[in-house]
Amino acid sequence: MVFDKKKSPYLFLLPFLIMFFSFWLWPILQSLYWSMLEWDGLRAPTFVGFRNYIKLFSEQDYIIALSNTVSAAIVYIGIMVIVALFLGFMLNSSILPGRAAFRTIIFLPVTVSLPVIALVFFIIFAKNNGVLNNIISTLGFGRSIDWLGDPRINLWSIVSLRIWRASGFYAIFILAGLQSIPEEVIEASIIDGASGWKTIRLIVLPLLRPVIIYVIIASSIWAFQLFEEPWILTRGGPVNSTATIAMHVYRNGFQFFQLGYASASAYVLTAIIVVFALIQLLINKGK
Amino acid sequence: MKKVLTAAAILLLSFGFLSASGAEESKAEGPIELSYWGWGPHVVGVNETISPAFKEMYPDVTVKAEALGPWDLMDKFYVSMVSGKGAPDAAQLVRRVSEKYLISELLYDFTGFMNEYDGQFSEALNRDVLSVDGKYLGIPLDYGPSALFYNKPLAEKLGIDVSTIVTWDDFYELAVKISREYPDLYIMTQYYPAGTWGSNYYRMFMQSAGANIYDAEGKVIRNNQKMVEVLEFLYKLHADVKTLNIPVNDPLMWEESRKNNILFYPRNSYFSGEMEQQVPEMDGVIHTIPWPLWSEDDDPQYTGNWGGVALVVPQKGPHADIAAEFCKFFATNVEALTQHWYTTTGVPSYAPARDNIIKDNTNETFAKGLMEAITVREVGPWYYTDWAQTEKILGDGLDNMFGGKLTPAEAWQWTEDQLIKILGR
Known part of the structure; x- marks a missing residue:
């Protein structure tokens, strides 16, 4: 059999393209279209253009959910990265006895199922x-x-709760980043007379920047999708004080049967995450 | 251009192939396995008792019930209805929020059956959410009337005579007194109003007071004084009595129950089945008395209702007719419903089954005295109009009240305003 050298690569790419269009691009385009419908999923839809988006920003519950999501994400990412850095440095330190055991213990929270964690935190937080x-x-x-x-x-x-749960997980990434820094570089800085803090600030942290950026981006996606913990612990209350955009999407989509409106809400969430990730990438690139 | 067209054609064909492979299978002949979605101990009952009994009538049919959480089930059922794929042959739904499925093309029409059994199913349960334009698109399987559960050994230890609790005022006076004498004890559970179950908990109080949010036409009742009175009582209870404040069925409640730290549980009949699953070691400890009245002059003497379960059959399923037969069989089979009562403590909507349980009551439910406690009261009328959204708004209103932002009267006014503004009712 003779293969056409120009066409055959497309044939090999076909399985990927099918998966890409079916499970990635198509749902994204489909939900964009849905976001412009007034539709309960069960009856014929009505095209309403951008009315769902306009309605979103005039809904008080949504504004509260948006504000909660953004402020919770910023605080979570900020504190979590500092805690993960601290844990990463600690686990990388040769003066810490039983490092392997600590590594396992610190990683454990992310492996425990959420209902169990919720029970523990109910006991901790109980009035x-x-x-x-x-x-x-x-x-x-x-x-x-x-x-x-x-x-x-x-x-x-x-x-x-989220910070406690995620810090150990991301500390492992920091640890891997620290261990990839050549020892000679650290030794050279010490020989040149740099203090421990100066070595960290001027040598280690800059070398660790790609890992830190990765941790920030990866954790921010999870941060903006805040759902399970407030759903289990407070159901978004009282008076929407713990309501989030992901909860708004779920409620409107699955409980109120407003698929078009929920899609618009989800699209705003996606846009926020994309903008946040782009800003971080641009900052990193600029440096 | 030719290449682009070829690529496009391949992609279109691929989509065609994917769609075709997901198409519904054609009607099968020979042995049939009906899929049934349910939740809780009910599913075990369907597989072990009800399915074999149905097989005696239809030897070629096996019903296989799959257990899901109630809201998991509701979500998956909705996805299957929207996508037109993956729906079960029959399912139980949370009845109070199943109103939005009432579309003739979607669900099997049980009108003939319901008319045939006219008067056998409680009218109060039929009229709420299963009928539209004179058609019944589901069968009410069971419901959960409210009762006051209590820890009997604990009550005896504290010297409490529960028979003195006739009205909510009696309950309040006793609760305040015990709160002062035993500050470490939780007098009752009280739930976060936000979210599905929390609002529904407070709704039981409203329903038992004969109050309603909507009228029969689905319009918000304005200047609803009855509702304000209920809120004033709930606020008083919250402020003066030591309560365990948690989301409904939070694990902490079972922990505190095990430690005998909770005296009363104002709940519904299903609570007995839940306790049996969660705290089996408390067998014989939990007893029930009728839901307190709002006044000794109450006539009729109402109780609340958690909502109940509806049986539905997706219209386009390959075995819709036989699945409908199964639902009819289940919903009217006295033996099956008696079994259902003892596993789930859901009261059968089918009156002969309910009467049979009352007549032959062996008092074998986990919470003792349950059937007697619930049958002395009538379930209050309630309109579940736009219930999923209403529940959310009601929860926010109650949150505002319990949080001290609004007085009970202001909280109700706020709730009314929101219902009118958001739902246009």
């Missing part, structure tokens, strides 16, 4: 006889705090 409130009470501060019920703090309680 009456919760672990945190018992500690506060032992320290002499009498008033018990409603960690999950007080709209001023409950989003941050959930963010702290």
